[in-house]
Amino acid sequence: EAGVTQFPSHSVIEKGQTVTLRCDPISGHDNLYWYRRVMGKEIKFLLHFVKESKQDESGMPNNRFLAERTGGTYSTLKVQPAELEDSGVYFCASSQVSAGGQYFGPGTRLTVL
Amino acid sequence: AQSVTQPDIHITVSEGASLELRCNYSYGATPYLFWYVQSPGQGLQLLLKYFSGDTLVQGIKGFEAEFKRSQSSFNLRKPSVHWSDAAEYFCAVALQTGANNLFFGTGTRLTVIP
Numbered sequence: 371e372a373g374v375t376q377f378p379s380h381s382v383i384e385k386g387q388t389v390t391l392r393c394d395p396i397s398g399h400d401n402l403y404w405y406r407r408v409m410g411k412e413i414k415f416l417l418h419f420v421k422e423s424k425q426d427e428s429g430m431p432n433n434r435f436l437a438e439r440t441g442g443t444y445s446t447l448k449v450q451p452a453e454l455e456d457s458g459v460y461f462c463a464s465s466q467v468s469a470g471g472q473y474f475g476p477g478t479r480l481t482v483l
Numbered sequence: 484a485q486s487v488t489q490p491d492i493h494i495t496v497s498e499g500a501s502l503e504l505r506c507n508y509s510y511g512a513t514p515y516l517f518w519y520v521q522s523p524g525q526g527l528q529l530l531l532k533y534f535s536g537d538t539l540v541q542g543i544k545g546f547e548a549e550f551k552r553s554q555s556s557f558n559l560r561k562p563s564v565h566w567s568d569a570a571e572y573f574c575a576v577a578l579q580t581g582a583n584n585l586f587f588g589t590g591t592r593l594t595v596i597p
Contacts, residue, residue: 374526403584412487413527413573415584426584461527463585471517472585474527 372396374475376462382481388450391478395444395464401425402445403465403472404437408458416460419445431456452482485510489574489588496564497596504559504591506574514576516557517585518548522570530572533557544568569595 375394383389395402404416416435417427421442430437434453439445449456459479463472486509496502508514515534519527531542538550548559557574571592575585 401583405585405587410589412589413575413585413587415586418584429584463527471529471532473529474519476524476526 374462374464374473376460376475376478378478379476380479380481382483383452384483385454386451388448389452389480391447391449391460391462391480393445393447393462393475395462396466396473399464399466399473400442401465401467401472402439403463404445404447405461405463406458407461407477408455413461416447449480452480454482456480457482485576485586487574487576487586487588489572489591491591492589493592493594495594495596498566499563502559502561502564502568502593504572504574504593506557506559506588508555508557508574508576510555510576510578512579513552514578516548516550517575517577518542518546518557518559519573519575520544520570521573521590527573530559564593564595566595566597569593 377392400421402419405413407413415429418425419439422439436448459477461477463474465472488507517532518530521527530546531540533540533550540548571590573590574588
């Protein structure tokens with residue numbers, strides 16, 4: 371069974387540019403989560419999808435971040451325009467049941483110059 | 484406010500020695516508890532979890548954790564560390580009601596020396 375995959379593994383962009391991160395959850399997992407780790411800090415929750423619906427987006431930092439999960443399969447997280455403080459590692463996780471323990475992808479390291 | 488504390492940023496142990504990584508949480512009620520490990524270049528892997536019942540939980544790779552309600556702790560242990568255990572370890576909690584997103588500690592980096 372394939373795990374959670376994320377693309378790209380690393381992205382370097384300049385301030386003001388747009389970046390789109392993609393996450394493919396484990397097949398059959400209705401729950402999909404996005405997290406972010408800024409250097410030296412803890413991993414923080416961004417948002418939670420149940421199928422294609424946003425269940426909780428209380429962790430999204432601001433309106434420069436837009437997450438979608440069309441069709442309830444893969445998800446994208448777009449940052450537009452990117453700022454320096456957006457640099458960090460963005461993790462995606464999925465689970466079959468919401469409280470069952472989440473399976474994480476390898477993360478996308480975003481560097482904004 | 485809710486918080487998860489991992490007081491040790493970096494720990495170094497010799498191969499074959501025992502290991503204990505500390506985790507304390509601050510919540511209104513007992514949450515679900517997890518330990519994850521991240522090896523270099525890898526995603527976070529779930530080591531073990533506690534929902535209820537027996538307070539000593541066995542996980543993968545020979546790890547175990549003990550939930551102590553009186554101390555609000557969920558420390559991770561391994562009796563004999565292997566060089567391949569070198570990684571970063573994260574304690575995480577989730578509320579038992581409402582949102583199920585994880586709250587993480589800042590992580591503990593483990594170095595294993597021969």
